[in-house]
Amino acid sequence: MRELVVEADGGSRGNPGPAGYGAVVLDPATGETLAEAAEYIGVATNNVAEYKGLIAGLRAVAALEPDAAVRVRMDSKLVVEQMSGRWKIKHPDMKPLAAEAARVLPAGRVRYEWIPRERNKHADRLANEAMDAGKRGEQWTPSARDASAARRAAAPPPSGPPGDAAAGAARARAALTSATNTPTGGLPATGLPAAGPSPATASAPSPVPAPDTLWPVEADATPDPGVTPAPAEPADPVPDRGLTSHPGVTSGPGLTSDPGVALNPAEPAGPVPDPAPVGAAPQEPARTGAVPEQDAEPGAGPEPAPGPAGTVSPTRAGSQGPADGAVRRAGPAPDLSAPATFVLLRHGETALTPEKRFSGSGGSDPELSEAGRRQAAAVADALAARGTIRHVVSSPLLRCRQTAETVAARLGLDVAVEPGLRETDFGAWEGLTFAEVRERHPEDLDAWLASPKAAPTGGGESFAAVTRRVAAARDRLAAAHAGRTVLLVSHVTPIKTLVRLALGAPPESLFKMDLSAASLSAVAYYADGNASVRLLNDTSHLRR
Known part of the structure; x- marks a missing residue:
């Protein structure tokens, strides 16, 4: 029996507020994107949007390959634990959604796995695209963004020593954004497979961020521990x-x-001295005030x-950072x-x-x-x-x-x-x-x-x-x-x-x-x- 992967997410800008979901079906053997689904659902909570994303992903599998086994990966601990049967479903809004998700495919063929948020970027992006479309009064349509680039962005972060304050990551993110995109298949907002691939487009990053990019749009319903x-x-x-x-x-x-x-x-009285090289002993500055x-x-x-x-x-x-003047070593x-x-x-x-x-x-x-x-x-x-x-x-x-x-x-x-x-x-x-x-x-x-x-x-x-x-x-x-x-x-x-x-x-x-x-x-x-x-x-x- 073939196994497919569903990654799903949902978010609400206000909780409750304008909400949307995103889901993607992947071939785990090749990493290929088989289908995408997203929709703006009006005013709802994060958890409602997450459940609707799960349902859309399971329905996409049912339309593509109804006999497949499914591994669902989500960064919502609530949905994963409730659908796995380990947590009770107490909220009245969640019960019918969980029941609907359970009816899409036989329970024995679906298993659930929690993943960190950084590994769920593809579905998160789709959910935000849907919310953005709703804000414009439109329905979501598949973007021309390269799905392989989205998968690369969702890979686990590299290990190694921390880098400079901003330059390296900023350049890498700009390079990722401006990379030439390749066509990907998609699902329209209804959740049915698309007739063909969407055309690819490429755009260079703007040197000055627009107001809405000064901090990212993101959705997350996981409660915050430790505060x-x-x-x-x-x-x-x-x-x-x-x-x-x-x-x-x-x-x-x-x-x-x-x-x-x-x-x-x-x-x-004079210019501020450059910071000392990393690892150097601190120098006592002249007392000029x-x-x-x-x-x-x-x-x-x-x-x-x-x-x-x-x-x-x-x-x-090649970067400029707080250790400028020290010997630069290439890092990860x-x-x-x-x-x-x-x-x-x-x-x-x-x-x-x-x-x-x-x-x-x-x-x-x-x-x-x-x-x-x-x-x-x-x-x-x-x-x-x-x-x-x-x-x-x-x-x-x-x-x-x-x-x-x-x-x-x-x-x-x-x-x-x-x-x-x-x-x-x-x-x-x-x-x-x-x-x-x-x-x-x-x-x-x-x-x-x-x-x-x-x-x-x-x-x-x-x-x-x-x-x-x-x-x-x-x-x-x-x-x-x-x-x-x-x-x-x-x-x-x-x-x-x-x-x-x-x-x-x-x-x-x-x-x-x-x-x-x-x-x-x-x-x-x-x-x-x-x-x-x-x-x-x-x-x-x-x-x-």
């Missing part, structure tokens, strides 16, 4: 860290200044890597699996924001102002229109939780809390303006501006300590949300730190980024250690 749901009110709220900023204002990590006024008086190159405290270990795969390794041949092919994409949202304004006061995790933990609540509503509308966020994670501080809850309610999601996303503890500077700190603690302020190892007056938190805490949170979240798009609601310093580490930039770069209230940034993290900054300080949703 504790946010309580309605934490028993002991942690105060916020960082000074607030406004559009067009030069700001340091958690600081703001008036337009045109540089906030950091200790600006480097610049933040030192190494921001780890004594005995704290090396600077965290750009991405969550460990320490920075040599760059790949870059990872092409779906990244963990963090959409980074700074909380909305509080009463302290327009007054430009230090507001960290050691102060009063202020709530959103009326302006901040309007900003949260505006960003919620913008993210709902995109329909890409699958999970919402927040700092434990009140203003972030209020912002996150506004967005999550609009998206139909829950909020989880990650303590590592809280702001810097500014010690005795909490609630003061920069000028007031300069007047009361001039020596401590100079030391803080000159070194990431220096802490604010009164036992606050150094930027070196914040960096280690944020990097650890990044690693936990990237592992828990591999292949998904996640909204992280945080503060000035943690967001700038994530961007800085992704770029492989030195600590003083924190003083060279502006981050407005309720702004959006985005960073993608790949399994091989690459990181790609997709967006920084976008406030377009606040100007509509």
